[in-house]
Amino acid sequence: MENAASQVKGWVDQEYRWGFVSPVEADTIPKGLNEEIIRTISARKHEPGFLLERRLKAYRQWLTMVEPRWSTVCYNPIDFQDIVYYSAPRSMKDRPKSLGEIDPELLRTYERLGIPLREQEFLAGVAVDAVFDSVSVATTYQKELAKVGILFCSFSEAVQHYPRLVEKYLGTVVPYNDNYFASLNSAVFTDGSFCYIPPGVRCPVELSTYFRINAENTGQFERTLVIADAGSYVSYLEGCTAPRRDTNQLHAAVVELIALEDAEIRYATVQNWYPGDKEGKGGIYNFVTKRGLCAGNNSRISWTQVETGSAITWKYPSVILKGDNSVGQFHGVALTNNFQQADTGTKMTHIGKNTRSTIVNKGISAGRGQNTYRGLVKVLKTAENARNFTQCDSLLLGDRCGAHTFPYIEVKNPTARVEHEASTSKIGEDQLFYCQQRGLSREDAVSMIVNGFCREVIRNLPMEFAVEAQKLLEISLEGSVG
Amino acid sequence: MKNGSPMLSIENLHSAIGEKPILRGVDLVVHAGEVHAIMGPNGSGKSTLANVIAGREEFRVTAGAIRYDGRDLLAMPPEERAREGIFLAFQNPVEIPGVSNLYFLKAALNAVRKHRGLQELDVVEFRDTVLERLRLVEMSEDLLQRAVNDGFSGGEKKRNEILQLAVLEPRLAILDETDSGLDIDALKIVAAGVNAYRSPERAIVVVTHYQRLLNHIVPDFVHVLVEGRIVRSGGRDLALELEERGYGWVQSPSAEVGEEARP
Numbered sequence: 001m002e003n004a005a006s007q008v009k010g011w012v013d014q015e016y017r018w019g020f021v022s023p024v025e026a027d028t029i030p031k032g033l034n035e036e037i038i039r040t041i042s043a044r045k046h047e048p049g050f051l052l053e054r055r056l057k058a059y060r061q062w063l064t065m066v067e068p069r070w071s072t073v074c075y076n077p078i079d080f081q082d083i084v085y086y087s088a089p090r091s092m093k094d095r096p097k098s099l100g101e102i103d104p105e106l107l108r109t110y111e112r113l114g115i116p117l118r119e120q121e122f123l124a125g126v127a128v129d130a131v132f133d134s135v136s137v138a139t140t141y142q143k144e145l146a147k148v149g150i151l152f153c154s155f156s157e158a159v160q161h162y163p164r165l166v167e168k169y170l171g172t173v174v175p176y177n178d179n180y181f182a183s184l185n186s187a188v189f190t191d192g193s194f195c196y197i198p199p200g201v202r203c204p205v206e207l208s209t210y211f212r213i214n215a216e217n218t219g220q221f222e223r224t225l226v227i228a229d230a231g232s233y234v235s236y237l238e239g240c241t242a243p244r245r246d247t248n249q250l251h252a253a254v255v256e257l258i259a260l261e262d263a264e265i266r267y268a269t270v271q272n273w274y275p276g277d278k279e280g281k282g283g284i285y286n287f288v289t290k291r292g293l294c295a296g297n298n299s300r301i302s303w304t305q306v307e308t309g310s311a312i313t314w315k316y317p318s319v320i321l322k323g324d325n326s327v328g329q330f331h332g333v334a335l336t337n338n339f340q341q342a343d344t345g346t347k348m349t350h351i352g353k354n355t356r357s358t359i360v361n362k363g364i365s366a367g368r369g370q371n372t373y374r375g376l377v378k379v380l381k382t383a384e385n386a387r388n389f390t391q392c393d394s395l396l397l398g399d400r401c402g403a404h405t406f407p408y409i410e411v412k413n414p415t416a417r418v419e420h421e422a423s424t425s426k427i428g429e430d431q432l433f434y435c436q437q438r439g440l441s442r443e444d445a446v447s448m449i450v451n452g453f454c455r456e457v458i459r460n461l462p463m464e465f466a467v468e469a470q471k472l473l474e475i476s477l478e479g480s481v482g
Numbered sequence: 483m484k485n486g487s488p489m490l491s492i493e494n495l496h497s498a499i500g501e502k503p504i505l506r507g508v509d510l511v512v513h514a515g516e517v518h519a520i521m522g523p524n525g526s527g528k529s530t531l532a533n534v535i536a537g538r539e540e541f542r543v544t545a546g547a548i549r550y551d552g553r554d555l556l557a558m559p560p561e562e563r564a565r566e567g568i569f570l571a572f573q574n575p576v577e578i579p580g581v582s583n584l585y586f587l588k589a590a591l592n593a594v595r596k597h598r599g600l601q602e603l604d605v606v607e608f609r610d611t612v613l614e615r616l617r618l619v620e621m622s623e624d625l626l627q628r629a630v631n632d633g634f635s636g637g638e639k640k641r642n643e644i645l646q647l648a649v650l651e652p653r654l655a656i657l658d659e660t661d662s663g664l665d666i667d668a669l670k671i672v673a674a675g676v677n678a679y680r681s682p683e684r685a686i687v688v689v690t691h692y693q694r695l696l697n698h699i700v701p702d703f704v705h706v707l708v709e710g711r712i713v714r715s716g717g718r719d720l721a722l723e724l725e726e727r728g729y730g731w732v733q734s735p736s737a738e739v740g741e742e743a744r745p
Contacts, residue, residue: 429540434576436560437536437569438586438646439593448589452580452629 022109028087028218033080035059038187041086045156045190048163058176058186065180071343072372072404073312075248075285083250084218085188088132106132109212129154129193129209131222139193141205149198152207155223158194165196169227173256173293173320181252182289185221189254192222197232197263206462208237211251219250226256228263230296235266237465248276248311253288261296261323266304268461269317270469273309280339280368283311290317294326294352302329303346304460306469311340316374318347321355321383328357331457335450335473336369336401345375345406350383350416359390362454365401372404379416386416394424395453397446447474487552489514489654489685490535495546496710497527497534504530506710507546512654515682519696519721520689522707523729528689529573531707532658535687536570537563550654565597567653571643571660578630583642586630587612587649594650615648619675636663644675655679656687661695673698693721706732 029040038059042052067078110130127141129152145152151162158166176186193209211222228234251273257265267290276283286309292301303317319328330346348357363371371394379386394403407420427449435445451458451470458466490512497505504527512518522528534541535548537560548555555563578586591611592602603611616623619641631639640660647655657676661669676686676699688699696704696718704720705712706729714720714732724732 428576430576431578433536433538433560434572434578435586435590437564437572438590438650439561439564439597440589441561441593444589444593448581448586449578452578455580 022105026087028084031082031084033059033083033085033188037085041188041190044086044088045159047159050163050167051159054171054176055187058183059188061177062180062183062187065183067180071314071374072370073314073341073343075312075341078248078250078285080184085221086190087218088190110210127152127205127207129207131191131193131209131211131220145203145205148201148204150201150203151194151196153194155189155192155194155225158225162194162196165227166194166225169225169256169258170223171256173258173291174254174289179289181287182254185223185252185254185289188219189221189223192224192253193226193238194224195226195234195236197228197234199229199260200231201229202232203234206235206237206465208239210239211253219252221251222253224253224255225258226265226267227258228260228265228299230260231262232260233264235268235462237268237270237462239270239272248283248285250285250287251310253290255288255290255317257290257292257301259292259294259296259299259301259326262298263296264300264302265292266302267292267317268303268465269305269307270461270465270472271305271307271309271313272472274311275309275340276311276338278338278367280311283340284309286310286313286315288315290315291347292317292319292328294319294321294323294328294355296326297323297352298325299323300327300329302327302331302460304331304457305333305344306454306457306461306472307332307334307342307344308472310342313340313342313344316345316347316376318349319357320349320351321357321386322351323355324352325354326352327355329460330357330359330361330375331460332361333364333454333457333469333473334362334371334373335364336366336371338367338369340367341370341372343372343374345373347376348378348388350377350379350386350388352382353384353386355383355386357386357388359388359392360456361390361392362457363392363394363403364397364450364453365394365403366397368400370402370404372406374406374408376408376410377418378409379411379413379418381412383413384415386413386418388416388418390418390420392420392422393453394422395450396424396426486513488512488549489551490555490687491549492535493547493549495531495534495548496544497530498542498544499530499540503544504541504710505534508707508710508712510705510712512685512687514653514685516703517680517686517688517699517701519701519704520687520707521691521693521704521721521724523733524691526707527710528691528707529658530710532570532656532687532689535563535656536560536568561593562597564652565594569647569650569652569655571640571647571655571657573658573660573662575631575639575643577632577634579632581630582627583630584612584626587626587646590646591649612645612649615645618648618678619644620671621645637665637668640664640672641668641675644672647679648675651679653683654685654687656689657699658689659691660688661690661692669695670698693725696721708733 038055129139139153174182197203259265273284273286294301301319307313321328328348334342334344336342346359361373365371373392377388392405403424405422409418432442432445458469461469488511492508492510495505495508520528530541588608621641704716706714
């Protein structure tokens with residue numbers, strides 16, 4: 001194994017290919033966090049009164065809370081007064097009416113990221129909302145979606161155009177006082193995506209949000225709200241990247257999903273925030289609260305995530321299974337390399353009868369990466385015949401990384417069936433040699449073994465993104481073996 | 483038989499695992515078209531020899547040389563040896579969960595073809611090739627969709643090795659105890675697969691403890707490896723004689739095993 005371990009050192013030479021900075025003039029408010037700052041953000045966004053009230057309530061709540069310390073991740077204390085809470089490209093101040101009016105530099109940024117926003121170049125079959133620092137730059141395919149009654153726009157636009165929907169659903173899944181970082185987000189969130197699928201409509205394209213952090217010392221606090229009305233279906237994907245910087249940047253997002261009766265939401269994430277350099281310097285702190293509510297009977301929510309980026313990832317996309325016969329799924333891959341840390345998993349809360357949940361998590365650790373799966377399966381008294389199946393597998397590359405699994409199970413109803421399987425394995429020198437003896441390079445062998453390990457999760461992604469995710473895993477593995 | 487330059491020539495090969503010497507001066511010359519059997523008691527270094535030829539790094543070469551087609555084999559990384567046509571049928575084939583057998587075969591074949599300047603096979607051509615070879619080793623088609631060796635029985639694993647041999651068409655095949663753990667029916671199938679592969683351009687080195695495999699894959703030469711040295715070489719009859727008299731016969735200190743046999 002000594003040999004494989006030493007070759008894993010090669011990983012550190014990999015380049016983060018999305019680490020460029022765009023020369024965009026920014027409209028940035030002063031650093032620091034106080035009520036005045038919050039009022040400024042709200043005013044910049046011309047928000048209705050209920051939202052400002054909500055922000056202030058969240059902020060006052062946040063002041064009384066302490067930063068959680070229960071996870072295995074370690075990092076220096078965050079100075080919340082040293083963060084810029086709002087930064088937008090100056091050209092976005094008077095929101096451009098059409099793509100033709102958008103700063104070409106912004107369009108170029110997304111092109112470099114492989115997300116063309118120009119009409120004739122739209123990604124086929126994917127509608128994109130592009131969020132740059134604190135604002136949404138553009139949303140594609142909007143007109144086509146409007147024809148079937150689907151509302152897909154930036155969160156800021158939703159606040160202006162559909163305030164009643166926002167007021168009705170915002171905070172119903174992740175309340176303003178839910179946890180430290182969710183409260184912070186509720187106070188200072190800037191933009192994100194909003195999506196409403198009307199009853200009985202099957203969304204004809206993939207919806208997606210691409211988050212980009214560009215400005216320095218800026219936190220990104222986005223808010224995403226997806227509502228699938230009765231009998232509707234939507235598949236949603238988010239992607240994220242950031243420039244390479246020596247300082248850590250905070251990303252504290254909140255995503256809320258609501259599925260009404262017979263509705264289905266599939267939500268996928270390919271998270272590729274800047275992970276920091278090989279010494280563990282810089283990188284994004286990705287502290288995110290994601291939760292879905294299966295509100296109606298027979299509703300389904302599925303989370304799929306491929307996490308290769310961020311210095312620290314800390315998130316537990318969860319499902320509250322309230323409706324009878326509702327189904328919650330979580331499929332996750334988390335890859336940590338160098339000094340990356342991930343503490344991730346899911347929570348499945350069974351409330352309704354005959355509710356089912358499935359959890360499949362694959363953790364890959366390399367370098368000095370630390371990977372923790374943390375999951376909670378909670379079956380309440382009311383949840384007759386609830387069923388859960390959990391499988392957690394860890395793959396280690398080298399002998400300086402770590403894998404940890406913390407499954408929590410709370411069952412209050414004796415009819416519940418809860419299963420948990422876990423395994424930890426190492427890519428063996430014998431596996432690598434076997435592949436080499438058949439003509440494959442060590443690099444291709446590692447990539448093949450890792451992809452095989454993640455296959456169950458990757459195949460849950462929409463086709464186009466499965467290919468992307470596989471490439472991303474390969475790139476993250478590049479140079480891992482000599 | 484020994485016309486032309488040898489495909490494989492091993493000279494005074496010494497190899498160790500850690501500090502423990504295993505091979506202590508092996509000489510062996512293999513020409514195209516030949517089948518050589520390496521026999522010997524447990525722990526004599528047979529598998530080490532097979533793995534050193536294939537390039538497994540934990541078997542350190544401490545002295546000696548191996549030439550393959552006149553080139554310095556020891557300077558080549560294992561994948562290059564494979565692409566140049568050296569194939570090791572493993573004694574214990576490893577499992578690769580999540581990677582389908584078919585996908586693995588395709589990746590391996592394309593790596594080899596690319597190296598030889600050939601085009602990658604398209605899906606249909608590849609499937610046809612594999613299905614044809616599959617019949618040869620009497621494997622069921624659904625093993626192709628399963629993960630590489632994952633949950634395969636011992637016999638299935640060995641047959642899978644021969645399937646890979648048949649698909650990859652190497653020039654030098656080394657069979658490391660391919661007979662171990664096989665019942666007589668499986669042994670016959672495996673041997674038939676290997677015999678179908680035999681040709682004047684190819685060579686085979688069969689590493690085995692027992693002579694029963696050699697009833698089915700008939701060797702041109704038999705070498706007896708004891709304590710890291712080839713102590714006796716001969717024809718097919720040597721294997722039969724060994725079976726009759728046991729390894730104690732060649733292990734006993736005698737003039738035949740003396741140092742003067744070394745170059």
